[in-house]
Amino acid sequence: MMGPRQEAQPALFYEFSLEDHVPQDHLLRSIDRFVDLSGIRAYLADFYSHTGRPSVDPELLIRMLLVGYCFGIRSERRLCEEVHLNLAYRWFCRLDLSDRVPDHSTFSKNRHGRFRDSELLRHLFEMTVARCIEEGLVSGQRMAVDASLIEADANKQNSTPKEEWDARQIDPAYAPRAVREYLDSLDEAAFGAASEVQPKFTSHSDPASQWTAARKGPAFFAYSDNYLIDTDHGVIVDVEATRSIRQAEVGATRTMLDRVRDKFHLYPERLIADTAYGTGPMLGWLVDREIAPHIPVFDKSRRSDGTWTRADFEWDAGNDQYICPEGHELKQFRRNYSDPKRGPTSTGRAKYRALKLTCQACPSKAKCCPNADARSITREEHENARQVARDISKTKQYEISMKLRKKVEMLFAHLKRILGLGRLRLRGPCGANDEFLLAATAQNLRKLAKIFPAPQKPRTA
Known part of the structure; x- marks a missing residue:
């Protein structure tokens, strides 16, 4: 009843x-x-x-x-x-x-x-990283780095084209907090000093955010959330907020690697990343610190007309020259200069040329330099480091690293889908940094809770 x-x-x-x-x-x-x-x-x-x-x-x-x-x-x-x-x-x-x-x-x-x-939130995040290390979740041998765009709390309707924006006319005493933070960050490598190129639009409410169309869709204002993770269990060992441009993201990688070395004494033997981090200066920086770059080389030397590329020429380090597929030499200098100013240029590049008579008589000229009298090759300043990365890309460990790189992408998916951080709520570089630190702290705590769940007490009758 x-x-x-x-x-x-x-x-x-x-x-x-x-x-x-x-x-x-x-x-x-x-x-x-x-x-x-x-x-x-x-x-x-x-x-x-x-x-x-x-x-x-x-x-x-x-x-x-x-x-x-x-x-x-x-x-x-x-x-x-x-x-x-x-x-x-x-x-x-x-x-x-x-x-x-x-x-x-x-x-x-x-x-x-x-x-x-x-800097309490940074201190809180580092406390969770130290706990992950204490629990044996971080070895520090293999690390991966990547960046993800997080939409800023700004819109195009409240923005100004770059030719109309003049930061020198802003009085910091009467400016909003986000604008004052923008003025303070103009000389920082992660923001104003990352590139001389000015964005197409600048937001009035959050001028430090970057106007970007990196998602191949409608452009928007954004910050970049940079993660450095240990690939053993996907623990975030450092996080940094930057402008949404490649130079700032690459610079943040150096900052984070130096910071985890000084704070936690972590010295990775390899760094895993995508092509955006495969520039010559970045690869040279890693090789100098004895960190193996498991990174695809950012290379624009490939040709689309079917002619020989720089990869087809053999580098002879002992004689400082290239050898073409036909066996001819490409040299930078063919005589000694008494004046050192006439030696290698200070631009970080060196040009190696073949003899004009040799190229004119070569049967493979159509495959090599059909539109030039002689073939020339430009060698970058950090070409040795780039070659190290190319050699690593042919190994079995590199294939494993490319699979491990997905762990950092999964963390960004978790950040946006589960934690709901697809758009920032706070403005300015400090606001973005606060949100990224708290989100990374939460992800590490959830990782600890997943691997080491609380012991279950028996239910009483």
Whole structure:
């Protein structure tokens, strides 16, 4: 028969425990085992005043932010509502049922102040990396790097063409925060100094973002999220925010490799990346540091007319010359110069030429230089490093590396699809950096929770 109507009956006393109402297999139980924020208060002690009204516990704010980024809750206003309602979120944030959830404005106040001044989010991310190393998830032998475009909180309607934008007319005292950060980043290698080429449009609300059409579709304003990962378990060992151009992304790779070396003493034996990182200077930088570049060479020497390319010529390092398929020599100089200024040029390139008489009489001239009197080949400054990368590309280890490179792409897919970071909510270089650091921290914590889940307690009858 139909049971009685369910009605809430008020009680005088309640016995309630959050610990009993959070499932044993909940993700936050596994994550909580790897979140040690006991040193946060001491880390931020110098950034708080010794007088005045007591502030919100910074550990509480960090735990709430971790909940938001682990579960794709991008809005801080909505995050406060979810923590207020969700028992598991309250348990993770160390809030009892009667405890008040901080107001959403508290996050902005701390983020633009002491959190950025102390680089707390960078410190938090490095704490998770150190925990991954401690748990044996990072060997540091094989690393992969890549960048992904993240749409900025800007649109074309509120932008100016490059010929109308003049940063010198902006008064920083009256400019918005994102504009002041843009002015401060004009000399940084990851932003203003990355390239002399000015973007076609500049956003008024977030001028540091890059106008780009790299997705082969409608152009938009974006930042690049750069990941350096250890390929053993796909742990993110460093993250950097840059402009969405190749020069800035390649420069971020050097910054991240130097940073993990200084911070965690990680010296990778190989670096895995795509063709965008296969430029001569980048390959030379890696070879000089004894890092094997498992990277396709960025090479524009190939010809489309069917004639011989530079790869068809043999390099004779001992005699500083090229040998053509017909056995003829291409030399840079055919006599010694007493004046050193007449030697190799300072542009980083050297040109090797064959004799005109030799080429004119050669039966393979039509395959080599049909439109020139003699064949010439340009050798780049870092050609030796490029050759090292070409030799590596013929090995079995290179094939394995190309498969491992997909791990960093999978992390970006997880970042956008699961964590919901397809578009930035914060503006300016600092805002982009904050979001990327928190998202990478959440991904590493979820990785730890997946590999080392919390032990399940037997249910009581």
